[in-house]
Amino acid sequence: MLLELLDCGGINCATCAKSSGLLPIASDERPSEFGMINVRTGELQSSTTDNHFDSDEVDKLKLIRLRSSTDDSGLGQSLLTQYNDTNRSHEPTNREGVINTPSALEMGGSCYLLSSKASNGATHASQPDILKANIAAKEFDDPHARTDLSMTIGVPLGKSYPSLRDHSTTPSLSPQGPKSRHVLHKPPKPAFASGFESNASVVSQIRVARPPAEGRGRNQLLPRYWPRITDQELQQISGDSNSTIVPLFEKVLSASDAGRIGRLVLPKACAEAYFPPISQPEGLPLRIQDVKGKEWVFQFRFWPNNNSRMYVLEGVTPCIQSMQLQAGDTVTFSRMDPEAKLIMGFRKASTSMMQDSQLAAVSNGNHSSEALISGGFENVPMISGYSSLLHSFKGSTDPQLNALSKHWSSASGDISWQGTEKHGLPRDAFLLPGMSAPERKRARNIGSKSKRLLIDSQDALELKMTWEELQDLLRPPSVNPSIVTVEDHEFEEYDEPPVFGKSSIFILRSTGGQEQWVQCDSCGKWRRLPVDVLLPPRWTCAENAWDQSRRLCSAPDGLTPRDLENLLRLTKEFKKRKLATTVRPALEHESSGLDALANAAIVGDDGDPGTTSVAATTKHPRHRPGCSCIVCIQPPSGKGKHKPTCNCNVCMTVKRRFKTLMMRKKKRQSEREAEIAQRKQLWGSKDEIEVDSTSAHRSSHHNPSENESRIGNELESQSQTTNSANTFAETGKGQINLNCQLDLNCQPDRNEDLKLGSSQTSMMNLLRVASQPLETYLKQNGLASLVSEQQASPAGHVQLQGATTDNEGQPSEDHCADSEIQEMALEKDDTDEKDSTPDQGEGDP
DNA sequence: CGCGTGCATGGCT
């Protein structure tokens, strides 16, 4: 059905939207993208004109989330209600702020709304498009026929998305600058408004929840299970095939579904409507084909449950893994007629920056299992989270995807909903003898519609991490900010909103070389770029100015599927570990999988610790050229040695701290001596020279005799390359932990440790140590590398030899570990996947 | 102890 845009002359501005009942609506997946819906009629509309909003208006934009598509009222009413509610409360849903991120959107629900309370004359649309939509107005008359609308228009996210809150002093996270500096954004100027350009992909990106195909109990299916297929998909799916794809239902994966148990709970009504009837709890093996043509067999069964049934698909883990799905992602079930073959598609939640495929169709190709799981992505364009399916299909040279379209019979929403009545089809088409499948674990909670879905602290942290990751993607406006200081916090205030850059992967080679890998938004292939390249939100091979041979999408992928798999996996592992590190801050002593990774990276493939330095990392991905933090100013690994006379920042810092330490000790020593002398005067001298350095504020478990013995073994213990480092870190006493001292990544608490440790050290020993030249001390303590051979290592990560397994949570290493992990990912193949996988490393003591 | 299975429970619609 064609919906004509109402001619109100101003429907594209929210002012008019209010008066005309039109609301701009943004997609759940494409928050920046913009459309309109007529809340009175439910008609879906949009415009392709620029300057929908003027600056003042934009400033008042709020993000509003629709409750869900399951409102009891029709969508129009729902929208209207939400709109009114929103007008009463100006609290933006997105409290985080400056930019509404996919994360935030993911947390909510299915449909988002942008509205505005602008009251001035906004620039109106000139001539709106007429959209094709698969919505019949009459559906809104039917309370059971609600349509979950979301519209996407191909607008680059960062370009168009407004500041969602007032430009108050509330800081946002900043990827750059000092910690106390925050980024603010002034009200978007017309530069923003002009971002509302839309394009020809308007039509095909409308995502519509469609009433399900015929089936038993179709009317009872909750709308949230209705398959949502974008009009874009439908339009793109042209086909001369005899096959017809009939979307059946879809389900957002719960943590349980995506978890290790491998059981996907099926909505009862859907299972009974579209899957073969089963009478025994054991059920039947069900053959389901995925989007890449791979056939899976799941056990379709049920459990008796309160006089009812609970249907599940068992053994879905491999499939879910292969699709890289997790909780919050959506799986779709369709039927290919006339074969009556069950098809399982998926739609990723939008936060998956790494790869966000959105495929709902299937090919008839036959991929091997291995190709699917490990190498399957070689041939499947990985559609960036912000690139459209349209683009992906258009740009794809993949015969698989082309094949996909053949099976879709509908264009412009004319899908055959009536389709073939399933029950008239041979159900055996799905059936197969059962088979088992291995599992891997993965589970993550998602946003909350219920208590169970509330993110716990872990997940909140993960969300936080996601936010932090997002910061990496923020591209500051080109114009220099004005700096405003508010309560000792510096804020960078920009006239323009930031934009999202495209995510990429940074890799550190054992040779010291750093690379950045980015995925083409068009073909999905990975290209290598210099590390300092800032990526725009969308990037294609054509923009590859650094490698002429790979400026075309037809050029082979720069990453082998294996590389990619390793990278993605290890990146995820790293993320997990980073999270764990955050949860268990600096007091973590056991050697973790991260240690194993780091150590493996340290050792390098050839096992020569020298070639790949301890801290082969210099500039971590978060930092950009020009960053002057301690990490980034370190000399690159392997570049030159630090001479004793070196005056570089790192060496100076080391020396300065050492001197400070020694001065402090000497001062204490003199104080002690004075005190001792005083005591002798008072009580006649009975005290020994050996002084308990304990003072009121010192560790209560200090034991002088123990100290002595420890000190006696100090050099020996420090030169060990075993887990004594753990003890070393744990006790923090009896030894001067230069590891802390030398870790220049500015961990104040480590300095505290240092004080504590040193204060508990025998005075004699202190005297002895303090009297030594720095170089002597370092050498005696196994730190000769710092003086002479170090040098392959940036001092920020110089570690005691015996401390290479000392993790301590090491937030300071996180940045580096990232690269190290990724380095490993690429070099793992070279080592023939020996034993350094994170999982294996995790269990290592 | 870890894992898979078969429910059982209880929050939510």
Place this chain on the structure above:
DNA sequence: GAGCCATGCACGC
């Protein structure tokens, strides 16, 4: 209030 379903959990291997 009934039913759904996400998840917990006991039990057995």
